[in-house]
Amino acid sequence: MLKIKECKPKTYTKQEIKLKTYSSDRVLDIPDLVFEAILEAKSRYDKNRSRRINDKTNPFFDGNYICCSTYGKPRSKGFITPYYKKLLKDNGLPDIKFHDLRHTYTTLLLKNNKNLKAISEILGHASTIITSTVYFDKDKIVIDCNEELNNFIEKVITKTNYNDDNIITDLDTPSIFSEFLQEL
Secondary structure, three states: OOOHHHOOOOOHHHOOOOOOOHHHOOOOOOOHHHHHHHHHHHHHHHHHHHHOOOOOOOOOOOOOOOOEOOOOOEOOOOOOHHHHHHHHHHOOOOOOOOOHHHHHHHHHHHHOOOOHHHHHHHHOOOOHHHHHHHOOOHHHHHHHHHHHHHHHHHHHHHOOEEOOOOOEEOOOHHHHHHHHHHHO
């Protein structure tokens, strides 16, 4: 990566950055909606390139970036931020950092019982430990578990017998627990 003094003015934040790790270079499946948006951006790119092909004063920069300016120049890393923040605000969503979407995505997949190893590979992690310890909202998962445990406890309490001193007697926990697991 170039140093600031080696770059032309206003180009330092518009460089292609080396990938962080070897596993960062991967192919991802994307939803059809995203693919269609990429095709639309590619169409605009091709149109802008052909329109400016003979422009001597401001030629088209053909760097093969489909998400770029009308002159083909790459966008800076902060270009998307105002659009992203507006999207959050317009939809009544919390003001979170763009990178937090990665954590949200992981949490949603794990909450919906998706395979941890598959999620780890999608995220480019070398092991599932990083995925499970860093990239999902543990508090949300714990809250969900507590709700399930509270339901279990309510069932246990309703099936118990108390003696005169309010001490539980004849608690058949194994059978109640197996009933609970069958309901899950």
